[in-house]
Amino acid sequence: MAICAISGFLSLALGGTVMAGGPADDKLVIDGEIEIITRTAAPDGHPLGELISGWHYRTEETRALEADSFQNPGMLYVERGAEIWNTVEGDAGKSCASCHEDASETMKGVGASYPKWNEAAGKPFNIELQINECREANMGAKPYKFDAADQKALTTYIKHQSLGMPVGIDLSTGAMQEWWDKGKEVYYTRTGQLNLACATCHEGYNGMFIRADHLSQGNVNGFPTYRLKQADMVSLHNRFRGCIRDTRAEFPPAFSDSLMALEVYVTWRSSGLSVETPAVRQ
């Protein structure tokens, strides 16, 4: 299987005559109201000229699911997230809402600007780590285990408050730039028995097919994403690990330093695209 996959990939790459497919020419407006930036000019220093959301690489039917919030199965998780937001947990007798009140105001823009530098921890924090920190320090509740159903729902809910806002992270604080550099190294390092780097597929061959899969630029503006394959929300670190596993490499733990660095770097690579959470993908 793996040999087939890689030889098919190579012949596709070298042949040059194969239909590339490319991103669909379409426009994403959710519920006829919220215009989503799915194509934008890349930031300075970005190897690609134009950034294109993964939405363009999916079928017409899948794209339609995301354009209607009633049909979007990810919205069920947003609803669940809203319940968690208002539920008291832990020894301090607090819910998220006890301090942060109305998420539609207090969390607006949060999903577009994370990961952020956390001085106390000496590393960048994404939404999941920030939630866990808050649960432990302020609520006296247990931190969520990686990919616990509630972690995914709450993360989805928080990121959804930034729907339509362009992704933009601040690299000037703390050691964010160093983590960006580390992340870039991870992105370009070939790994696994198939000897693939993130860049091999998502930079070099996006728009083409790796067997039946239409390769996107690997932008992260839609995470957590509802994947039809799993019929569930898929977190960014789950997707990182899945991709690395598919190269037949050993994959690092979620929220480990190398994956946090990668998150910083690929979030920067998605700069300017709208937050689509919950996006719908294949």
Added chain:
Amino acid sequence: MATPKPRVKVPKTASQGEVITIKTLISHPMESGQRKDKDGNAIPRQIINKFTCEFNGQVVFSCDMDPAVSANPYMEFTAKINEPGTFKFTWVDDDGSVFETENKIVIE
């Protein structure tokens, strides 16, 4: 997902004889009965097996569902509105639970 929760989208008003679009969705895992857990034991089937939409007591749309239907089944259909009234939506679970919701529509 915890308890299945039905949701429907029906216009509140329609003109006489208008054909309206109705969208429905229920959160439900639709466990097919074909999967096994970590220990190799079959996970018992639990799906929504029947969906019905009635308008003023008359069936507008109904269907039986089988294990191949995905989680969170979404149904979209149309109905012609000749009089004001109430849509009643019913989902029947394998375990016998019945989930219901109603929506009123008026003629303008």
